[in-house]
Amino acid sequence: MTRIVTVANLKGGIGKTTTVINIGAGLALRGVKVLMIDTDPQGNLSSSLGVTAKHTLYELMIEGMDPARCIVAARHNLDLIVADTTLLTAQTMMSRGAEWGRTIERALEPIAQYYDMILLDSSGSLNPLNANALVAAHDIIAPTTVEPFSVRGLELLHQQMRTMRGDANSIKLIVPTMYDPRSRQALELLENLRQTYGSKITQPIRTNVRLSESPMYGKSIFEYDPESRGAEDYRVLVDRIMESLEIVATGNARPSIHQRNNPTSVAESGAQGDQNGSSFMSRPAPTYDLQVCPRCGRDVRYTSAAGYRIMICNSCNYTKQILIRNVR
Numbered sequence: 001m002t003r004i005v006t007v008a009n010l011k012g013g014i015g016k017t018t019t020v021i022n023i024g025a026g027l028a029l030r031g032v033k034v035l036m037i038d039t040d041p042q043g044n045l046s047s048s049l050g051v052t053a054k055h056t057l058y059e060l061m062i063e064g065m066d067p068a069r070c071i072v073a074a075r076h077n078l079d080l081i082v083a084d085t086t087l088l089t090a091q092t093m094m095s096r097g098a099e100w101g102r103t104i105e106r107a108l109e110p111i112a113q114y115y116d117m118i119l120l121d122s123s124g125s126l127n128p129l130n131a132n133a134l135v136a137a138h139d140i141i142a143p144t145t146v147e148p149f150s151v152r153g154l155e156l157l158h159q160q161m162r163t164m165r166g167d168a169n170s171i172k173l174i175v176p177t178m179y180d181p182r183s184r185q186a187l188e189l190l191e192n193l194r195q196t197y198g199s200k201i202t203q204p205i206r207t208n209v210r211l212s213e214s215p216m217y218g219k220s221i222f223e224y225d226p227e228s229r230g231a232e233d234y235r236v237l238v239d240r241i242m243e244s245l246e247i248v249a250t251g252n253a254r255p256s257i258h259q260r261n262n263p264t265s266v267a268e269s270g271a272q273g274d275q276n277g278s279s280f281m282s283r284p285a286p287t288y289d290l291q292v293c294p295r296c297g298r299d300v301r302y303t304s305a306a307g308y309r310i311m312i313c314n315s316c317n318y319t320k321q322i323l324i325r326n327v328r
């Protein structure tokens with residue numbers, strides 16, 4: 001079963017996006033097929049992973065666009081749906097419709113089968129998008145800095161879950177972030193958190209400058225500095241998540257959403273994909289049905305000449321000639 005996991009805390013600047021990027025990247029390296037979705041109009045996920053995309057969550061949710069057109073490959077086993085400020089308009093439009101609280105959940109239904117885990121990043125406020133991201137989740141991971149205000153944000157998140165769902169049981173893990181073991185206040189608050197929330201509290205993510213630098217280079221911590229403390233801490237967290245949320249890594253055994261009209265699965269084709277590059281690089285040869293570029297993942301157009309159909313990428317100018325059967 002695909003786990004839908006939302007990373008949330010009703011406070012900004014406490015390491016939610018950093019956690020999404022690095023657990024997403026870490027799980028993908030462990031062979032888990034991950035789709036990350038940015039539900040924050042600030043749209044930091046794409047730039048933090050050095051990815052650009054033509055279509056966003058707005059088009060998927062509000063315009064009902066084909067999911068394959070909204071999903072871009074960020075890394076091997078790691079796809080992404082980006083966000084931008086259009087999501088601010090989406091909030092007003094969503095709240096006019098019946099069942100508005102399930103807009104994201106419904107949009108994910110046809111996509112889920114292609115992934116082991118769907119990981120949603122959220123913003124730190126009480127708004128319709130966040131409510132949607134919380135409703136859609138099987139599990140919630142709540143990062144919190146070890147400071148009085150963010151611990152309060154955590155309490156509010158528990159309250160909100162009780163109001164929305166009757167209990168806060170879906171908050172499965174609480175991740176202390178930007179932890180400084182030399183600070184007495186941090187040590188005491190961590191101890192309080194452990195007393196209040198017990199085994200839900202994971203091993204903390206320590207403050208590490210490499211974690212704050214890596215988004216500027218469009219890299220996860222495992223790419224930017226795999227020997228850093230940040231990488232070490234997120235590796236431990238990835239293992240804890242796999243164990244606690246019972247995430248199963250199927251890797252290439254699941255077909256790619258971009259090949260859903262093509263019966264040849266990635267596993268059958270033996271495609272492997274390189275760890276740092278785009279998984280599109282190693283997917284099977286394109287067919288007529290392919291609507292996205294196998295190199296950059298963006299829209300393509302087709303033209304015909306001399307018995308060939310020619311696929312041309314609108315963005316990176318990749319071209320591929322496909323012989324039309326029985327013509328030559």
Ligand SMILES: Nc1ncnc2c1ncn2[C@@H]1O[C@H](COP(=O)(O)OP(=O)(O)O)[C@@H](O)[C@H]1O
Nearest residue numbers: 012013014015016017018178206207208211212
């Ligand atoms: N463990 C950490 N050590 C140092 N800096 C961190 C750490 N975690 C996050 N940051 C930095 O803190 C800032 C806020 O983090 P971010 O993940 O964007 O928070 P949120 O998504 O909750 O708003 C960013 O500049 C980020 O690089």
Ligand SMILES: [Mg+2]
Nearest residue numbers: 016017040044
């Ligand atoms: Mg964020």
